[in-house]
Amino acid sequence: MNNFKQISLAAAILCCATSGSVFAQAAQPAQVVPIFDYNPSWYIAPTVNGMYPDTGFGVEQHGEGGGLRLGKPISESWDIQLGTSYARARNNGTTYQQNLLGVDALYMFSRDTFRPFLLVGAGAQEDRLSSSVAGTSGYAPYVNAGLGFQVSLNDQWSLQADFRRVHGYLRDNDFSISRNSNNYLMVGINYAFDKSPTRPVAVAPTPEPAPIIAVITPPPAPTPPPAPRFEKISLSSTELFSFDKSDLKMPQPKLDEIAAALNKNTQVNNVVISGYTDRIGSDKYNQKLSERRANAVKDYLVGKGIDAGRLSAVGKGKSDPVVVCTQTKRPALIDCLEPNRRVEVEQITIEQRVN
Template identity: 50%
Template sequence: MKTSTSMTSAVTAVTLLSCALAAPAQAQGIYNTPSGHDFNPSWYIAPSINGISPDDKFGSDDQGGGLGLRVGKPLTHWLDLQLGTTYSRAHEGSSSYRQNTLGVDALFLLSRERFRPFLLAGGGAEYDKVNRPDLSSNGTSPYLNMGLGAQYSFNSQWGLQADYRHAVSFLQNNDFGFDRGHSNIVTVALLYTFDKPAAPAPIARNEAPPPPPPRAIEAPPPAPVPQRFERYTLSSTELFDFDSFVLRGSQPKLDEISSVLNRDPAIESINILGYTDRLGSDQYNQKLSQSRAEAVKSYLISKSVDARRLNAVGKGERNPVVECSDKKRADLIKCLEPNRRVEVEEIVLQRRVP
C-alpha cells in the first residue's frame, strides 16, 4: 500500500505536537495526584477527529477523514483502557471507501505527568464498504492495530490526545479480492475527565512548632463537657432466679449505677426497662417484666437514689435479642437467656476536664 505525502505530513504533525507539549510539561511534574494514587482513576471521554489512509486495494488511494468517540479508564499508573468507535470516509474520483470500527485499545503510558507519551495495541471489529465502477461490496472483519501517541493535561479535567496507528484487517466473506487490508490512521481527541482528583495532603515542613503561650496564673476552669454513660444491659440470670423477680444478694453492677447517679443528682428521668423471654403467656410475661423493673428501681432507691428520678417500665417479651428454635425446654431456656434482661437507658453526665 502506498503512503501518501499528506498522511506522512499528518504523522509528522502529531510528532511535532507531542514535542511542543513536552517542553512545558517536563517542568510541571505529576499533575493529577489524588490521595493514595499517582494518577486520577476517574473515567474520561474522548471525542476525536480522524485522518485515514486506506489500503489502495480498496480502490481509493486518497486520504480521508472522519470522527470518533472513545471512553477511557485508567487502571494502573502505567495502563489505560479505551473503548470506542470511529467513522471514516475516503474518495478518489468515482470511487469511495467507508470504514467503521468498534474496538478496544490498551495504552501503555510512559509517564503520568502533564505530558504522557504512550504505546498502544488493540483490536476489534471493522466494517468496510467500497463503491467503485467495477465493484460494490461490503463486509465486517476483525482487525488489530498498534501505534504510539501522547496525552497532554491542561488541568485536572481537560486534556488532549494525539496518536498514530497502523491497522490490519482480516477480510472475510466479501468480494474485495484480497484477505488483508492495511490502514494508517491519525487521531486527535479532546479529553474530558468526569471526576476531579482528590486533593493531595499538604506537605509538612521541617519547622519547629511555635512556643506555647504563657499560662495564666489564675486560669478559669474549662466549661463542662458531656461524658457518655452508656446503656447498661443487666442479665436477668445475674439479677434473678428463673421465673422470679426477687433480686439476689450482691449486685455490684447496680451499686456502680447508683454511685454514678448519686455523684450527679442533676441527672433525671432514667428509664429502667424489664424484659422476659417468649416462654409463658403475654400477660404473665408483661407482669413479670414490670416486677423485675420495679425490683431494680427499689434497689437503687435503697442506695439513696431519689425515686422521682427513676421510671420502671415492663416490656414483656418485646425487642428480643436472639431467636431460638430448640426443641428441648432446658436447651430453649438456655438459648433464650439474653432476652431475659433489665436495661438502664443511656444517660449523659456533665463533668469538668481536669
C-alpha cells in the first residue's frame, strides 16, 4: 500500500507538469516568422581606419582616418559594400595621404549573431605625398582582399571589423615606386534602414491529453496488470539550469521524485530524456547545449541508483518550440523564450494497482 501511494503521488506530479506544458503551447494561435534568414535592407556603415603604408612612400609610421560605406545583403552568402575611405600618415616632416573609392563583395560564412566573412574588391585610389619643399600626387586603380566579421546587436544594428590589403598600380607618376601595398584595419558600426520583414504562420492547436482513468478492483481477487501508460514530464530549464549553462542547480526535488518512482518500479524501461533550447544562438551551438543538458539529467538519475541502460538522452536543439517571441531587446527576448528551454522525460511505463 505504501509503495502504491508513492507511485500515485509521482504520477500525479508528472501529469500536472505535462498539462502545464500543453496548455502553454495551445495558448499560441499563430506565430510570426522572418521571410528571409537575413535582413535584406540597405545599411550605412561609418568606420574608423588604421593604415600601415608601404615603405616605398618613405613614411614608416602608421596613420589613421575614417570612411563611409553603403551596403546591402544580396543573398544568404553575399553582401556588397560601396563607399570611400581616407587615411593620413606623417613622419619627419613628410605627409602621405590616400583616398579610396570602390566596391567590395563580402562572402558571409554565417548569418547568425557572429558572422565571419572574406572580402574582395576593386576601385580607384588617390595618393598624395608632401613635405616642406615639394609635393607629389597621382591616381591609380587598386584591388584589395581581406577578412573580418560582423556581430549583430539587434534587428538593425551590428558591429563590423576587417583587416584588408590594398594593392595599387601606380603608372606614369612622380612616385619612386610603380606599385604599392597598404594594410588597413577598419572598425565601424552598421545601421540597417529597415527591419527584416515577417509573415504570420498559423499554428494548429494542440489537443488536450486524454484523462487517465484508474480501474478499481476489490482485493484479494486477482486482477490482470493494467495497460502501460506513457507519460511525458516537462521540466523547466530555469529550474534545472542557469541561462546558457548545462550544470544542474541543486537541490532537484522533482528529479528526486522521478528517481524514487523508477527505483520502486524496475520494470520501467526505455525512458527518453530530451533536451531543448531556445532559438538564440547558432543551430550547432544549441544542438550541443541541448545534448549536454539531457545528459546532465541522465547522469543525475544514474547517480540516484537508476541503471543507465534504462535511460537514453537526446538533444533536440531549438526544435519544437512551445512559444514564439518577437521582442527586439535581448533581456526581454530571453525571458519570453523561457518555456522553450526545457528537458522532457518521456515514454515512462508505470504499472500500478489501485485499492
